[in-house]
Amino acid sequence: VRIDAADAAKAPGVIAIITHENAPRMKNPTLLSLLNIGRGVGGSDLPILQDDRVHYDGEAVAIVVAETLEQAEHAAWLVHVEYEVATPRVWFDALKADAVVPPDVLGEEPELEVGDADKALSKAAFTVDHTYRTPRHNHNPLELHSTIAAWDDDGGLTVFDATQYVNGFKHQLAVVFGLKPDDVRVLSPFVGGAFGGKWAMWSNSVLCAAAA
Numbered sequence: 001v002r003i004d005a006a007d008a009a010k011a012p013g014v015i016a017i018i019t020h021e022n023a024p025r026m027k028n029p030t031l032l033s034l035l036n037i038g039r040g041v042g043g044s045d046l047p048i049l050q051d052d053r054v055h056y057d058g059e060a061v062a063i064v065v066a067e068t069l070e071q072a073e074h075a076a077w078l079v080h081v082e083y084e085v086a087t088p089r090v091w092f093d094a095l096k097a098d099a100v101v102p103p104d105v106l107g108e109e110p111e112l113e114v115g116d117a118d119k120a121l122s123k124a125a126f127t128v129d130h131t132y133r134t135p136r137h138n139h140n141p142l143e144l145h146s147t148i149a150a151w152d153d154d155g156g157l158t159v160f161d162a163t164q165y166v167n168g169f170k171h172q173l174a175v176v177f178g179l180k181p182d183d184v185r186v187l188s189p190f191v192g193g194a195f196g197g198k199w200a201m202w203s204n205s206v207l208c209a210a211a212a
Helices: 069-077 092-098 117-123 166-177 203-211
Strands: 002-004 014-018 063-066 080-082 147-151 157-161 184-187
Touching: 014 069, 014 203, 063 069, 063 203, 147 203, 157 166, 157 203, 166 184, 166 203
Parallel strands: 157 184
Antiparallel strands: 002 080, 014 063, 147 157
C-alpha cells in the first residue's frame, strides 16, 4: 500500500533507495524449458521489484544503497512498509484442482508412463494405499549468495557472482535488462564444491544490477 523511506533517506551514508516506483523497467526472468535451453534460467519467473504486489514470503520490496554494509542495514530498518493483507493460497490439496500439466519439466517430458499400474494393482495379492507427507527441506551450503555489479559507459554489464551457471547467468541477465548477451560479462571464481543452490539466477543478482 505504501513505502515510507523518508527517514531512511536521511540516514548517514545512504546513496539511494529503490522501490517498484523508481526501479528500472525489467522483464521477468524465464524458467528453464525446451524453448529456452541454453539461454539461461531463473529461480522464478515472477517480476522483480516491478509492481506493488508481494508474490511470496521474503520478497524484497525495497533496496537501500549506502557507502557501507552497516549503513545500508541501519537505513533498511528505517524503511516503513504498509501492507494490505490478502489470503494466500498455499495448501497443496486445495490447489490440485487448478493444476495443469506443464509443457516440460527442466527440459524433460512432463509425463512418463511405463506399463499399466491400474491393471497390475488389480491383479496384486496385496496392495497398500497410503499418503505420506514430509516437510520441504533445503540444503545450506557454506558459501553464501553474493553479487557485485557494474555498468560501463557503453551500457554493458559486468557481474561478479556466486554461481555455477556463468553462461546461463549471462543470457538470463540479458533477457531481464533487454541487452545483447555479448554485452553481459559474468565472473565467478572457482571456490570448490557444488551444492545445487546456485544453478539458477536468483533475485539478488537482478536487484544488485538494478541498483547499480
